[in-house]
Amino acid sequence: MATVPTAIHVEVLPARLGDCLLVECQRPDGTTWRMLVDGGPPDTWPLLEARLRRLDPGDRHIDVAVITHIDNDHIGGMLPFLASDLAADVGDFWFNGRPHLPVTGPDRPRSVDQGESLVAALRGSDGDPLAGGPAALASRTRALPWNAAFGGGPVDTGAAGGFVEVAVPGGPTVTVLSPTTKRLTRLADTWSKSLRAALGAPDRDVGLDVLGPLDDLEHLADTRTPQDSSVPNGSSIALLVEHRGASVVLGADAYGGVLAAALQGVARARGDETLSVDAFKLPHHGSEANVVAALLRAAPARHYLVSTNGDVFHHPDDAAVARVVLGAPAGPTLWFNYRTPRTERWADPRLVASHGHHVAFPDPGRADAGAVIDLPARR
Template identity: 25%
Template structure:
């Protein structure tokens, strides 16, 4: 069999979007299976079934990566760990660093109590840790500079990750935030409400509009991965926000990724307007083109995990911005999608129809 790679963007179908990616690649006669997130708990069985059906009955997964602790990414991996043989679980566990950050909290003087609290607020990670320990699966930290199979971790650094643990609304009040917590929570409520009241405004080619709000601390914890497989550059972003994407871009040249220029790009956070900006997309994908490429002449593939019943994702503004840079944009929207190179043929699978160019931006 010739060398190849395939990336499956599996459907996570609830009223809210989630992420579940399965990858298989063969290089120099050796094959790796690499799973990144597993959607909600209800998605887990479908991930296992997909791998068994389309990856030649595989039950061994070389690497399982938890990009961040949210349930729409980590939940389904419980089934994956339980039912498959896994080489390594890659996951960041905040309680391991309680001793390093305890001085930044007002409510705790005991490392043990802080560890306990961090376990309470990140139950998805605790559940995965318990399964891994019971089954003897090694757990490694995917900080910047780590290599996972043929993938390089571009972000987060340990220092930024610890800052995010302290800043998270889930964790106990930090010294810096203690006096502002009440105002922050009230503000978050009104911001969340306003986010559902977005209007669409017709816009000309090239015009872009993104939210001024930032994504959550948990999303910013996302592990960003990069690999060059068979001459194609692949970037997997999880739900990384602007800070995470900037940190990853800063590090990219150190592992041979000269930006701009990506061939397969996972659009972060189901194509939310809070995770990207014009400047960041220019940096990663290149400047806006003068005109839209003709069908079949796109410069790269951008893929989005978005549930059919989710009214908030993908955002038209983000889809527009990707197409401005020459992307062929595909989204799950109830149906699994695959992108790859030299990938084995699958009966019943047909070419995905890319998303059309939206004529309007969200305000």
């Protein structure tokens, strides 16, 4: 029997509480289109570097490297990446730096030349952090492509419900779902404050993770929780990747309402009310403030990916996972990139038998692999 080829290969690397994803699509000519999304916190870099250096030396090209937003658990590992020789093999960096933010208020963006690089900012230098963008991050002597797919402008969907499609010749179609101009404007208003918070320590200490019962998922799913209000999270670059009939949503830390509106916009543009996808990397590490019912209705999936080991904030939240289990199409699979007491509960045989979901954990023999999923081609 013929083997069905893989259309999209996704690796959710073990980046502690952060995100670090590698996405690959095979082109018809046999070459690989490759996207790196975030680098996790700083201590993810050795693992990320090792993973990238395992690639064929003749094919280490990364077509797109996305820095979704300025939180430390997403950008920390990107700093040494940008300073390494591997950065020279990147076709385009997608990142909304200070020059891309709408001009507004006393904290408005200044020119690129006035700023220091993010590397300098993290080392404690004075200046205008992030203004120099990826070119400055890697080196002042070499320029790297920055938002080239967007004419050098912001990665921005415009109004709520908007989206932007980027078609790759012979490769996938990548649709930008977040952020909106409104969210970038909000970031511009609070840039310095948001940056200081992002580059600092988490705003609360690691405490004991108290695990509640999972015997009433309906009650958990109905828990009324405030929606995410973090300004950096609202500026997250979230994407839909589609290739050969397969699809995956990469939710970054985006607001659930923004994602839901954009996914509905895509669906309606295609003559439907919902957009069914193969896989969905849940936003904000499975936070109940981002994984809202409207989002799950907008893009029902067969596979849901969660990127976190539960550090500091004890994600994924039970309410968020309960919403997935109850609201997704029958028999969804939960993919966790860490096996922890919090995630392991969802694999309890009685719970699985009662709700019909499935659970996948990393290969115990490959602790550095995280969650790995292959989405088959349909055409």
